[in-house]
Amino acid sequence: MRLSISVFLCLGLMGNLGQMAFAASKAEFPLREKYPSVPTISHDKLYRQLDSTVLIDVRSKFEFDTLHIQNAVNISISNAGFITRLMRIRERDLSPIVFYCNGITCAKSYKACDKAVKFGIKDVSTFDLGIFGWTKAYPDAAVLLGESPVPLDKLIDEKQHQAHILSPADFVGAIGKNAMVIDIREHFQRDVIILTKVTRVASSDKILGLINKAKKEGMTLLIYDAVGKQTRWLQYLLEKEGVKDYFFMAGGLKGYLKASLGPSEYD
Structure with missing residues (x-):
């Protein structure tokens, strides 16, 4: 009887540990539940x-x-x-x-x-x-x-990245004579155009020339993308080139439209 109880308790403990591991996996890798048939590797x-x-x-x-x-x-x-x-x-x-x-x-x-x-x-x-x-x-x-x-x-951490993020309103407010505004979206992402009178267009892999121009003329770089993710990678290039005076728009174009139209209208 004692052996049976011990086995029962052991099995119960293993079951609980299994459930805990599954819950931890869901928390650490939230997309695994959405793609349950996709095999993963550690x-x-x-x-x-x-x-x-x-x-x-x-x-x-x-x-x-x-x-x-x-x-x-x-x-x-x-x-x-x-x-x-x-x-x-x-x-x-x-x-x-x-x-x-x-x-x-x-x-x-x-x-x-x-x-x-x-x-x-x-x-x-x-x-x-x-x-x-x-x-x-x-x-x-x-x-x-x-x-x-x-x-x-x-490696650029989140704190370093956030130090160069401006809200859409502050981003627009920073536009002036001594600022260069650049849209780094890819061509297929440019279904909506904003800030037409001040924006220069250069995808992220073709921006180096504008970076050098801004450095030479002492201009502030104001850069936006589609949803605020591409700028994270561009920051490495900016830091490598020694640029310090640069800012990204929070949420990119999507953030701008939400701020302008309101979440309910945009969504």
Whole structure:
């Protein structure tokens, strides 16, 4: 009887631990519940098998050029030839394919994996901890603006990023003679145009010329994107170029429209 009770208690404890682990996984990786069929891989397992894995970075080229995992291949999921390129890789290499993007709230790697499976590409998974988690764990296997190992003190934290964020109202209020306003959205994101009389257009990978012009003329850079995510990557280039007087619009175009029209009208 005592043995039975002990076994029962042990099983109950294991069940509780399992539930706790599942709850922790949901909290730490909120998108796993949304993509339950997408297999994932941990950072330590990926590190152990890095040399025998085809690692696909599914973000934009600019994000990839800024910070990526060593030996990764950049195939943006927004590229029309995404599946075609994957199939070509699979034809010549039967190694496991692992997709990654920015982090635990970025769905691009899940979508890439799901899309690959639907097109019959096997042995695929997603590394959903993302590039920042990877770099902090394995700076020796990451590349920041061409530099590896990555000096962790060069990673821009949220506090540093927020120090250069202005509300839409303050952003507009800062526009003046000594300011250069730049829209860094990609061409396919420019369905809505704002601040037409003052804005210069340059996608994030073609902005260096304007940065140098602003530096030379001592101008403040006021930069906005689609939803406030691209500017995070641009900040690395600005810091590398020694630019200090720059600000981003909170929420990008989306934040501007919400502030102008109100959340209910915009949504």
